[in-house]
Amino acid sequence: MFNEDSGYGVKDDTFHVLEALARAGEETWFRIGDKDLATHLIRTELVRGGATPTDATLDLAKRFGIEPAVLPMSDDVVRTRFTTDAGELSFQEYFVREHLQPKLQAIHFAGIETARPSPRVEAALRAADVVIIGPSNPLISIEPILQVVGEGLAPERTIAISPIVEGASLKGPTIEMMRALGHSADPLEVARMYADIAQTFVLDSRDRALAAAIEKLDYRVLLADTVMRDGGRALASLVLGHV
Numbered sequence: 001m002f003n004e005d006s007g008y009g010v011k012d013d014t015f016h017v018l019e020a021l022a023r024a025g026e027e028t029w030f031r032i033g034d035k036d037l038a039t040h041l042i043r044t045e046l047v048r049g050g051a052t053p054t055d056a057t058l059d060l061a062k063r064f065g066i067e068p069a070v071l072p073m074s075d076d077v078v079r080t081r082f083t084t085d086a087g088e089l090s091f092q093e094y095f096v097r098e099h100l101q102p103k104l105q106a107i108h109f110a111g112i113e114t115a116r117p118s119p120r121v122e123a124a125l126r127a128a129d130v131v132i133i134g135p136s137n138p139l140i141s142i143e144p145i146l147q148v149v150g151e152g153l154a155p156e157r158t159i160a161i162s163p164i165v166e167g168a169s170l171k172g173p174t175i176e177m178m179r180a181l182g183h184s185a186d187p188l189e190v191a192r193m194y195a196d197i198a199q200t201f202v203l204d205s206r207d208r209a210l211a212a213a214i215e216k217l218d219y220r221v222l223l224a225d226t227v228m229r230d231g232g233r234a235l236a237s238l239v240l241g242h243v
Helices: 016-023 034-048 053-063 091-097 119-127 138-152 174-180 187-193 205-215 233-241
Strands: 079-084 087-090 104-110 131-133 158-161 200-204 220-224
Touching: 016 034, 034 053, 079 091, 087 091, 104 138, 104 174, 119 138, 138 174, 138 187, 158 233, 187 200, 187 205, 200 205, 205 220, 220 233
Parallel strands: 131 158, 158 200, 200 220
Antiparallel strands: 079 087, 079 104
């Protein structure tokens, strides 16, 4: 049901609610379709009724027939904030409304200091044979999770996958953000970011020239095709085959 073309939302969705809001004079730059809105309405109603974010996520997953337990990192409120030359912006404002045009100066996570892992996440980490950090943006997708649950990770059981292949990010503005904040935009820099919490690093075979440098950071390096053209099945099988 995922809209692969837009990178978010529901495939073949309509926007009648949004169009009605626009006619009524409301701002509609954040384009959520009618089918997608149903999910948001259900989640909001669950939380208003006393469910935690974890409870609501598990409930929605069950409704959609998703068998694995999908868990948010915490039941506490944490919000990504971007400091830019146009002021401080929320995630949606920066990505959707402003299209990442203001110059990025810093990223911080409001509420991260007091956020704690949910009990379900702590139990999952204790029971896990292996923890895999997917090939996502290390600055905004992975970093807040690590700040909250990082103490529960065992480096010898943690595998990180590079989100950069031949100088390009697999999805989103990873390269641009890393450069804006003074990082080298390459797999070696990502490996440095995860050096304290992982001991295995999955590097795309096209970047094999960096393998030796990453191994010097005390990693075991696995070479693979990390571009997930099949929804990640081949990459997951390869990674789990080396556990």
